[in-house]
């Protein structure tokens with residue numbers, strides 16, 4: 534249950550996009566298999582643009598874009614980004630242009646490769662939505678951010694007002710959405726476990742449950758431990774909406790890097806096994822890059838006796854990517 538505490542709010546604008554509260558239910562078969570009381574929060578079923586945790590963030594981010602008067606939203610990400618798909622849908626609904634610089638696999642130490650134009654999964658949906666996707670050969674995150682900036686400048690040179698959207702929608706507003714999401718829980722959990730990458734899901738939940746008995750455990754899908762520093766910056770930025778929240782520093786984040794597998798954006802063996810296990814046990818699908826790896830972490834920790842009691846798996850979506858790998 535959301536801790537019963539009154540926080541001072543400076544309310545940001547919000548445009549409703551998702552069907553909330555998303556379903557929350559028990560996983561009977563998996564509870565039995567793992568010897569824990571396992572529940573699931575179904576953000577794969579937001580009812581918006583094929584679901585996923587980004588719909589929540591976009592409710593606040595789209596209001597901010599409209600307030601900025603921008604006509605074009607520029608972002609970046611992996612070619613199979615779930616965020617870009619949901620952002621594109623929201624932009625179309627509000628008559629805004631969505632443009633993104635993408636790489637098949639952006640990461641530090643990425644092997645430079647010749648450009649491969651991917652297909653399937655989220656790219657099919659971006660095609661339907663008419664997203665201005667600019668494909669680039671693999672490179673580092675810094676290179677990808679620079680390419681997004683060049684794209685923004687290109688639109689500005691045409692006289693368009695541009696909103697620069699951070700990767701994954703991870704601005705303090707994105708984190709705010711997950712402080713609010715926590716209020717949808719009507720019971721107490723010993724642990725909440727989920728896929729963590731650009732950090733606003735993790736930051737929002739960490740802030741919502743700060744000082745409570747509930748363990749907020751992110752399973753990292755990105756192999757770089759420095760990301761916790763970015764998460765701490767998000768928590769600092771959240772104070773503009775929630776001035777009384779405690780400080781959350783990089784070391785305060787409970788982030789487990791053991792389940793990334795071969796790298797960001799590359800399916801792992803354990804993740805693939807977890808997808809099969811949940812699909813066959815409960816009829817619920819996960820994705821290979823985020824939620825599958827997170828569920829692999831949950832299985833492993835429960836089997837080792839490191840996750841006990843009543844546990845909530847927060848399903849963050851990503852299903853379209855299943856059809857891309």
Ligand SMILES: Cc1ncc(COP(=O)(O)O)c(C=O)c1O
Nearest residue numbers: 615730731732734823849850851
């Ligand atoms: C399916 C899915 N799960 C989890 C995440 C991670 O969420 P966050 O970026 O808020 O850390 C993402 C983000 O890309 C995602 O697409």
